[in-house]
Amino acid sequence: EVQLVESGGGLVKPGRSLRLSCTASGFTFGDYAMSWFRQAPGKGLEWVGFIRSKAYGGTTEYAASVKGRFTISRDDSKSIAYLQMNSLKTEDTAVYYCTRDDGYNTGFDYWGQGTLVTVSS
């Protein structure tokens, strides 16, 4: 059974940093790209960024709203994807979800339960 479990959320002050983790199981983690999405309270879904599999260079892409502040990485030996968030703003407050990214095959087919990040002074 595919499972994705996010961790690392919490309350943080504006300008500070936070690192989220996404621990995967039930599939060959290294074969897949991984994406992060977020959902602000009461709002819709927003793509944050993704990291390709090592077979495709392990490169990353980001939404304009987080580019230069957020960094996605992966540790295939541990089946974990990370979202490093720096220079946090109040508008980054959201539930953050990691997803398995199967691209044009089946899209974003599995999602974690989410972790809440609150940016407030």
Next chain:
Amino acid sequence: DIQMTQSPSSLSASVGDRVTITCRASQGISNYLAWFQQKPGKAPKSLIYAASSLQSGVPSKFSGSGSGTDFTLTISSLQPEDFATYYCQQYNSYPPTFGGGTKVEIK
């Protein structure tokens, strides 16, 4: 970025009703369209990918159609567990973008 427009934004329906939700893309996206269901406090769940293919384990009462710019999600016979918010999403090009959601409520 590709804009996704869903309609209606909300609807009230009864158990057993047939429900249809539409989604329009601001430019052609071939069939790279997914539908998600989200219940309060829960993560989105993928229902349909490639406009009309059911994800594994999703019941056949859900169906999708369309190509290019216009798409529909149909629930053939609404059940109590189907009351939720539904989102369409294009993944033809980055960034993947979502419609604003359709909240399906009990009449």
